Amino acid sequence: MSETAERVKKIVVEHLGVEAEKVTEDASFIDDLGADSLDIVELVMAFEEEFGVEIPDDAAEKIATVKDAISYIEANKG
Amino acid sequence: MRRVVVTGLGLVTPLGADVETAWANILAGKSGAGQITRFDTTGQKCTIACEVKPADHEYGFDPNKRVDHKVQRQVDPFIIFGIDAAGQAIEDAGLTDMTLEERYRAGVSIGSGIGGLPGIASESLVCENKGPTRVSPHFVHGRLINLISGQVSIKYGLMGPNHAVVTACSTGAHAIGDAARMIAMDDADVMLAGGAEGAICPLGIAGFAQAKALSTRNDAPEKASRPYDKDRDGFVMGEGAGVVVLEEYEHAKARGAKIYAEVIGYGLSGDAYHVTAPHPEGSGAFRSMQMALKKAGLKPEDIDYINAHGTSTPMGDELELGAVRRLFGDAIADVSMSSTKSAIGHLLGGAGAVEAIFCILALRDQIVPPTLNLDNPSDSCTGVDLVPHVAKKRQVRAVLNNSFGFGGTNASLILRAV
Numbered sequence: 001m002s003e004t005a006e007r008v009k010k011i012v013v014e015h016l017g018v019e020a021e022k023v024t025e026d027a028s029f030i031d032d033l034g035a036d037s038l039d040i041v042e043l044v045m046a047f048e049e050e051f052g053v054e055i056p057d058d059a060a061e062k063i064a065t066v067k068d069a070i071s072y073i074e075a076n077k078g
Numbered sequence: 079m080r081r082v083v084v085t086g087l088g089l090v091t092p093l094g095a096d097v098e099t100a101w102a103n104i105l106a107g108k109s110g111a112g113q114i115t116r117f118d119t120t121g122q123k124c125t126i127a128c129e130v131k132p133a134d135h136e137y138g139f140d141p142n143k144r145v146d147h148k149v150q151r152q153v154d155p156f157i158i159f160g161i162d163a164a165g166q167a168i169e170d171a172g173l174t175d176m177t178l179e180e181r182y183r184a185g186v187s188i189g190s191g192i193g194g195l196p197g198i199a200s201e202s203l204v205c206e207n208k209g210p211t212r213v214s215p216h217f218v219h220g221r222l223i224n225l226i227s228g229q230v231s232i233k234y235g236l237m238g239p240n241h242a243v244v245t246a247c248s249t250g251a252h253a254i255g256d257a258a259r260m261i262a263m264d265d266a267d268v269m270l271a272g273g274a275e276g277a278i279c280p281l282g283i284a285g286f287a288q289a290k291a292l293s294t295r296n297d298a299p300e301k302a303s304r305p306y307d308k309d310r311d312g313f314v315m316g317e318g319a320g321v322v323v324l325e326e327y328e329h330a331k332a333r334g335a336k337i338y339a340e341v342i343g344y345g346l347s348g349d350a351y352h353v354t355a356p357h358p359e360g361s362g363a364f365r366s367m368q369m370a371l372k373k374a375g376l377k378p379e380d381i382d383y384i385n386a387h388g389t390s391t392p393m394g395d396e397l398e399l400g401a402v403r404r405l406f407g408d409a410i411a412d413v414s415m416s417s418t419k420s421a422i423g424h425l426l427g428g429a430g431a432v433e434a435i436f437c438i439l440a441l442r443d444q445i446v447p448p449t450l451n452l453d454n455p456s457d458s459c460t461g462v463d464l465v466p467h468v469a470k471k472r473q474v475r476a477v478l479n480n481s482f483g484f485g486g487t488n489a490s491l492i493l494r495a496v
Contacts, residue, residue, distance in 0.1 A: 015148075017151070045212065
């Protein structure tokens, strides 16, 4: 697992209070991890802080799974 | 009018995070006061408070018992305390598995005096220093006062009246009185009612200290809350929550519920005098107690115990005592009156509910809790049993609970065994 993936998963576990094993790359924040739309706003803010990236609203709306988040961050971090 | 009884209790206090632990510590004469550990008090006039203790403490509070990890991250402490106390109460009442129809008739009315001050203070700094786009999406609903009622209704599926009282330090008593009326008026069969507070933060302590309301006996925190004592100099801030399950009497009887007490009297009044100072003749307090007695159909001599508002402020204690003296007349010789704020501090919006629970336990156990630190009673205390230092076994037929708040708002509750 990449370093980015590790850090993303850690943030998800902390924010959503889910077990680490459930945070697979294919897991959907809403369907599998019990998040609501506000939780996703908060997660995106946490990713921005952690990785120093800016995730605009239109990009944030497309982040549905853990993998989506990792891919976006890896493609856009400085 | 339908009769309303208490069938469940829940407490989170600086002396215990469950009913029996808190009550045992109160009766043992322990104090929950100490130096503030939650933040650096440098520059504060007051550095002491009655904090709810951490989970690893002998009588600490473990939020993980009843509050979701995700909710804990999103909300202020007063909501966490409130959810837990409500959970204790509904479990105690044996009402966690109500049918859909029953849940339509079960509501929540848990208020707070101040609400999410710590979170408002910290998030305002985020907005100022990092910008509006860094403000948490959970900021608003993690701070609003009615969000204990909201969270509790969601957690337990309670779809009856959903309400939240905000009357400063009268909140808890008003919440119980108002919810009892909702049941009496047939709006619900079951209500979770009470109050919570969690305002021990730099801004909360500074604000009350600037209003000259807090004790500054910083070198002796356990001696600082001393209602009715000559050397009192203000209140000690507490935190936590008290929640009761109120239930329509026939409903409780039909399911064989354990009935602690009946809510038989409720009085409310306004001072219409000053925002922080009580009326100089205690007129609001007097009329509040008088109305509660009238509703209860009792005479002063029927009351055996008064849990006083008694915050340990120089003026407030004196005026409450004066009002009780005028209302009770000769009957004051036989009543016991104490302030449990001497032990757990002033829980502000939580106080009235927590103290109502102590009243109910006094009825159950036929013992009245002490007023700590009452070493030199004020001259005005002559001839009144203020239960100094040690709990007292005595007959307790009916109890009166007083709560008075900033804005000149007063509430009195009277309870009796069924």
